[in-house]
Amino acid sequence: MDMRIKEAVELFQEVLFYGTERVIRSVDNPLWEEFSPEQMQSLKLIGKEGRITSARLAVLQGVHKSAVSNRTKKLLQKELIQVVQTADRREKLLELTDAGKSVLEESDRILAEYLEKLMSEQVDDQEIEQFLVIFRKLSAIMKTDGV
Amino acid sequence: MDMRIKEAVELFQEVLFYGTERVIRSVDNPLWEEFSPEQMQSLKLIGKEGRITSARLAVLQGVHKSAVSNRTKKLLQKELIQVVQTADRREKLLELTDAGKSVLEESDRILAEYLEKLMSEQVDDQEIEQFLVIFRKLSAIMKTDGV
DNA sequence: AATGATAGTTTAGGGGCTAAACCATTTTCC
DNA sequence: GGAAAATGGTTTAGCCCCTAAACTATCATT
Numbered sequence: 465m466d467m468r469i470k471e472a473v474e475l476f477q478e479v480l481f482y483g484t485e486r487v488i489r490s491v492d493n494p495l496w497e498e499f500s501p502e503q504m505q506s507l508k509l510i511g512k513e514g515r516i517t518s519a520r521l522a523v524l525q526g527v528h529k530s531a532v533s534n535r536t537k538k539l540l541q542k543e544l545i546q547v548v549q550t551a552d553r554r555e556k557l558l559e560l561t562d563a564g565k566s567v568l569e570e571s572d573r574i575l576a577e578y579l580e581k582l583m584s585e586q587v588d589d590q591e592i593e594q595f596l597v598i599f600r601k602l603s604a605i606m607k608t609d610g611v
Numbered sequence: 612m613d614m615r616i617k618e619a620v621e622l623f624q625e626v627l628f629y630g631t632e633r634v635i636r637s638v639d640n641p642l643w644e645e646f647s648p649e650q651m652q653s654l655k656l657i658g659k660e661g662r663i664t665s666a667r668l669a670v671l672q673g674v675h676k677s678a679v680s681n682r683t684k685k686l687l688q689k690e691l692i693q694v695v696q697t698a699d700r701r702e703k704l705l706e707l708t709d710a711g712k713s714v715l716e717e718s719d720r721i722l723a724e725y726l727e728k729l730m731s732e733q734v735d736d737q738e739i740e741q742f743l744v745i746f747r748k749l750s751a752i753m754k755t756d757g758v
Numbered sequence: 759a760a761t762g763a764t765a766g767t768t769t770a771g772g773g774g775c776t777a778a779a780c781c782a783t784t785t786t787c788c
Numbered sequence: 789g790g791a792a793a794a795t796g797g798t799t800t801a802g803c804c805c806c807t808a809a810a811c812t813a814t815c816a817t818t
Binding site for chain 1: 773774775776777778782783784
């Protein structure tokens with residue numbers, strides 16, 4: 465096996481599979497103690513789309529509809545989202561409340577602070593550029609590779 | 612806020628927080644249906660250290676000891692690891708069985724195949740090099756930044 | 759020998775997931 | 789127009805993971 469592939473396997477697992485959880489914990493964002501990553505992602509997608517159905521959210525998040533039902537149920541209880549009824553009586557459109565928007569902004573702000581600090585301490589300018597390039601690429605791959 | 616930081620926040624979340632699960636699913640490794648990422652990581656660390664205590668595993672994985680107890684319980688039941696008793700009757704050293712070693716090797720082989728295919732289709736040689744550089748950096752950061 | 763510390767397990771409760779079952783509503787077909 | 793099929797979302801059932809307290813056996817200290 466190509467040594468590079470072998471190394472890639474190790475790094476891939478270390479960073480993507482096993483490192484993520486550690487990063488989330490080290491950011492030490494109080495909001496992330498109250499809202500799970502799954503709930504945060506739901507907020508993000510709802511915010512991005514403006515108004516969205518549960519079905520679409522399930523597709524975007526790649527999970528079963530009942531998982532979405534459970535997530536949105538909690539977000540509704542926490543009043544971070546609200547329902548807008550459509551003509552189709554079966555359907556519910558979800559949108560962010562002001563509180564939901566605040567949570568998203570605050571969460572991003574804290575993560576930005578964390579990254580800014582991390583980057584200023586451990587990464588030089590050129591590496592930041594490379595980081596962005598590679599992550600843009602990874603993001604693109606994840607969106608196209610049947611992922 | 613620096614636009615680059617803003618972009619980094621988005622990409623970071625997309626790739627590390629929300630993309631990982633999708634990648635795991637798209638690799639389509641049958642072993643990963645039988646063994647969770649948490650169990651796989653335990654196998655990996657046990658394999659790397661040769662013999663290891665639950666306490667050390669808890670530290671390396673950054674989880675509570677009861678989580679480790681549950682993980683190793685399942686791995687024992689599946690006969691992927693076995694216990695070696697020490698002089699300290701409270702303590703148990705864990706080591707891989709041959710079956711455990713096989714699972715690790717097979718899992719890595721499948722992931723290597725996946726990455727090789729991915730890289731040959733969507734990434735050029737220079738990008739592979741950059742990918743490795745950046746991931747080495749990320750891996751190093753995760754090991755030192757109180758992560 | 760009694761007390762405190764330690765290693766690991768079990769218990770309790772919270773989060774997540776899949777998928778079937780369920781219910782109301784809409785669409786399709788005859 | 790009415791019955792059957794499809795659809796949107798919720799609830800139920802069962803499995804997984806986590807944290808942390810409670811618990812038990814063993815070791816170390818006083």
